[in-house]
Amino acid sequence: METLRHIVLFVHLIGFAVLFGAWAVEAVNGHRGITRLMSWGLALAAVAGLALAAPWGIDYDLNYAKIGTKLVILIVIGALLGIGSGRQRKSGSVPPGIFWSIGILTAANAAIATIWR
Numbered sequence: 001m002e003t004l005r006h007i008v009l010f011v012h013l014i015g016f017a018v019l020f021g022a023w024a025v026e027a028v029n030g031h032r033g034i035t036r037l038m039s040w041g042l043a044l045a046a047v048a049g050l051a052l053a054a055p056w057g058i059d060y061d062l063n064y065a066k067i068g069t070k071l072v073i074l075i076v077i078g079a080l081l082g083i084g085s086g087r088q089r090k091s092g093s094v095p096p097g098i099f100w101s102i103g104i105l106t107a108a109n110a111a112i113a114t115i116w117r
């Protein structure tokens with residue numbers, strides 16, 4: 001059970017890496033668009049995160065204030081990806097505020113995950 005939880009945590013981290021990595025590529029290549037890889041990373045992090053939010057395979061209590069905060073931030077990132085890709089389809093570019101918020105909020109969720117105990 002404990003090993004399975006570690007595998008789900010691994011999948012959760014892959015989701016985070018795909019989302020943040022895809023965003024970082026766009027940030028440095030100057031295009032600053034939204035790609036399908038970002039949505040796939042978010043979906044992977046969300047599914048694995050929800051599985052980890054249930055207390056199985058651990059002998060300590062989960063911090064539900066932290067998990068709830070991460071869930072709200074994830075929903076906001078999902079909304080920004082949706083709005084941003086809609087704008088990208090219409091006008092060919094993503095408003096900078098939306099693009100930068102996606103990366104900052106993703107990094108914030110990773111910081112909350114690792115620093116908030």
Ligand code: HEM
Binds near residue numbers: 019042053067106
């Ligand atoms: C973009 C969104 C997210 C990012 C970047 C992210 C990042 C991370 C990272 C880096 C860890 C490893 C921390 C550690 O083990 O010390 C982690 C663990 C975890 N995350 Fe997320 N996460 C995200 C969304 C979510 C969501 C939506 C949920 C649940 C609703 C969630 C629930 C969890 C849980 C339960 C753990 C493991 C905590 C434990 O078992 O001690 N995450 N997350």
